[in-house]
Amino acid sequence: MSRIRLLPDIVASQVAAGEVVERPPASVVKELIENSIDAGARKIEILIRRGGISLVRVVDDGCGMDRDDALLSLERHATSKIRSAADLAAIATLGFRGEALPSIASVSRFRLTTREPNAIAGTEIIVNGGKIDVVRDGGEAPGTQVEVRSLFYNLPARRKFLRSENTESRNIEHQLQLQAIGHPQIAFSFVRDTRLVFQLPPAASLHDRIRDLYGNELLERLLPVSGAGLDKIEISGLVGRAGLSRQTRAQQLVFVNGRAVESPVVTAALREGYHTALMKGQFPVTFLFLKLDPASVDVNVHPAKREVRFRDPTAVREAVVNSIRRALEGGRSDWQEKFHAPAAPPRPTIGTTAKIPEAPPRELPQLGGALGERYNVVAGVADPGRAAAKPDELPSRTRTQGDSSPRQFQIIGILNKLYVLMENADGLVLVDQHAAHERILFEELRRRMEEQGVPSQKLLIPQTFDLPPRDAEWVERNLSILQKMGIGIEGFGPNTFKIDSLPAFLQTSDPISFMQRVIDDLKSASDSSSALRLGEEMIAMTVCRHAVKANDPLRYLEVEKLIQDLLECDLPYCCPHGRPTMIQISLAELEKKFGRKV
Numbered sequence: 001m002s003r004i005r006l007l008p009d010i011v012a013s014q015v016a017a018g019e020v021v022e023r024p025p026a027s028v029v030k031e032l033i034e035n036s037i038d039a040g041a042r043k044i045e046i047l048i049r050r051g052g053i054s055l056v057r058v059v060d061d062g063c064g065m066d067r068d069d070a071l072l073s074l075e076r077h078a079t080s081k082i083r084s085a086a087d088l089a090a091i092a093t094l095g096f097r098g099e100a101l102p103s104i105a106s107v108s109r110f111r112l113t114t115r116e117p118n119a120i121a122g123t124e125i126i127v128n129g130g131k132i133d134v135v136r137d138g139g140e141a142p143g144t145q146v147e148v149r150s151l152f153y154n155l156p157a158r159r160k161f162l163r164s165e166n167t168e169s170r171n172i173e174h175q176l177q178l179q180a181i182g183h184p185q186i187a188f189s190f191v192r193d194t195r196l197v198f199q200l201p202p203a204a205s206l207h208d209r210i211r212d213l214y215g216n217e218l219l220e221r222l223l224p225v226s227g228a229g230l231d232k233i234e235i236s237g238l239v240g241r242a243g244l245s246r247q248t249r250a251q252q253l254v255f256v257n258g259r260a261v262e263s264p265v266v267t268a269a270l271r272e273g274y275h276t277a278l279m280k281g282q283f284p285v286t287f288l289f290l291k292l293d294p295a296s297v298d299v300n301v302h303p304a305k306r307e308v309r310f311r312d313p314t315a316v317r318e319a320v321v322n323s324i325r326r327a328l329e330g331g332r333s334d335w336q337e338k339f340h341a342p343a344a345p346p347r348p349t350i351g352t353t354a355k356i357p358e359a360p361p362r363e364l365p366q367l368g369g370a371l372g373e374r375y376n377v378v379a380g381v382a383d384p385g386r387a388a389a390k391p392d393e394l395p396s397r398t399r400t401q402g403d404s405s406p407r408q409f410q411i412i413g414i415l416n417k418l419y420v421l422m423e424n425a426d427g428l429v430l431v432d433q434h435a436a437h438e439r440i441l442f443e444e445l446r447r448r449m450e451e452q453g454v455p456s457q458k459l460l461i462p463q464t465f466d467l468p469p470r471d472a473e474w475v476e477r478n479l480s481i482l483q484k485m486g487i488g489i490e491g492f493g494p495n496t497f498k499i500d501s502l503p504a505f506l507q508t509s510d511p512i513s514f515m516q517r518v519i520d521d522l523k524s525a526s527d528s529s530s531a532l533r534l535g536e537e538m539i540a541m542t543v544c545r546h547a548v549k550a551n552d553p554l555r556y557l558e559v560e561k562l563i564q565d566l567l568e569c570d571l572p573y574c575c576p577h578g579r580p581t582m583i584q585i586s587l588a589e590l591e592k593k594f595g596r597k598v
């Protein structure tokens with residue numbers, strides 16, 4: 001009954017040369033899971049020992065295979081999925097690497113058992129280092145179970161490239177997260193050595209799957225994303241709110257037609273979409289799904305590297321950037337809610353609104369020193385005393401009153417001359433007035449730049465300066481955007497330039513060193529930048545210097561206007577450098593800290 005055959009040598013030699021698999025244990029897991037998914041599994045159980053080096057076991061409840069198919073699956077070119085070049089162009093399924101299973105079997109002690117649901121008996125096949133040793137009846141449950149033991153036992157040279165068990169385990173766990181997010185409807189369980197790492201029930205939606213895998217806390221910081229683009233691109237999923245970031249790209253998950261991919265095009269688009277919403281060098285959290293015509297994406301560039309190539313990368317980029325921008329801006333109303341004063345205004349205490357008309361406009365209490373007096377103000381409720389005194393200082397107030405639902409916030413005071421303290425239904429809201437002012441200025445300048453260019457101020461004496469050729473070439477190329485930014489600059493001979501004006505908002509006595517800084521900063525920032533992006537970079541660079549200094553005491557009206565203006569920004573959540581403008585400390589957190597609740 002048993003058939004003995006040898007897998008082709010070429011497989012082992014390819015694997016030895018490192019062509020087939022990188023991060024080998026994680027690749028093994030990926031291949032086995034993708035086979036299970038292709039087999040229609042509803043439940044997949046994964047067990048690894050010692051980082052997958054000593055054992056990877058994947059058990060599914062899929063359709064299983066009969067004996068011939070099982071043997072065929074272990075032959076190098078036995079792929080039933082790609083029959084022609086036309087099939088290759090329209091790969092929409094996951095498992096296109098027919099050679100994966102024999103590759104794995106050629107470098108391990110390999111055991112496969114499989115049974116079709118209605119078959120009387122199943123099949124067990126044992127392969128050692130590419131040699132099929134046993135083929136016999138096996139009585140397992142319907143589905144397929146694959147065990148891969150002692151990876152690279154027969155290839156010591158390759159074995160020494162394996163990383164530590166911990167690193168390989170982490171790679172595997174990451175791979176499992178990709179699969180679990182990509183297939184919420186499938187139940188997954190993962191056991192590492194003797195520890196159950198996760199057990200995910202089948203989920204009705206991506207939303208539920210993320211909650212089961214990462215918890216509610218992350219889920220609450222995500223926003224739905226959707227969009228469409230040219231080339232029938234559809235975008236869906238969940239992405240992090242502004243400011244939610246990671247040090248690595250580990251949680252920047254991108255799927256194209258259901259397959260986890262890495263794509264420089266999408267990565268760049270995400271960076272652009274999150275521009276000014278994240279700190280430099282940080283990565284967003286995304287669970288982004290792109291669906292497009294299979295013929296317009298080449299998933300077969302380098303299967304092991306899971307890179308894809310798009311027929312129209314510009315269309316993909318635009319669709320991603322736009323959908324991210326929209327998602328971030330769409331999170332605004334929830335965020336604005338946080339500024340609402342508690343429903344029932346607290347009773348005024350000593351030194352409150354009643355006193356305001358006596359000395360308008362007054363400084364807000366500074367809470368940094370002695371006990372600050374409490375100061376309750378409800379914006380949106382006009383104060384006749386003050387309005388009469390300085391009617392021109394009330395633009396935000398008038399605007400608020402025009403709204404159907406006046407935005408009410410309750411400013412308590414200012415801490416350390418920097419943080420505006422406010423109260424809402426959940427507890428305490430702190431606004432960094434410097435970051436807030438930066439954001440407001442940034443958006444205002446950007447708007448002006450897009451519309452008619454930033455107003456500039458003539459220098460008393462125009463100045464000329466020389467640049468090294470490469471810098472000169474950069475300036476030459478970006479002359480028009482620099483001019484739109486309010487910098488009056490023009491060529492003045494080879495590698496020499498003349499400046500005769502600077503942006504009006506800028507306060508600098510040394511235009512040349514300013515230009516040098518602009519060039520240095522922008523050159524590094526603008527690897528892939530559009531003109532607009534370059535302008536944004538420049539504004540972000542300069543507004544920091546111009547924005548309210550941390551210690552500038554603000555008057556009440558100024559603070560109120562600051563908050564109002566912030567709330568009207570497109571991306572109010574953070575300063576243009578990605579630092580948050582507001583944080584909330586909830587009553588629940590306070591209660592915990594005070595030991596009122598455990």
Ligand SMILES: [Zn+2]
Pocket residue numbers: 435438544575576577578579
């Ligand atoms: Zn900043």
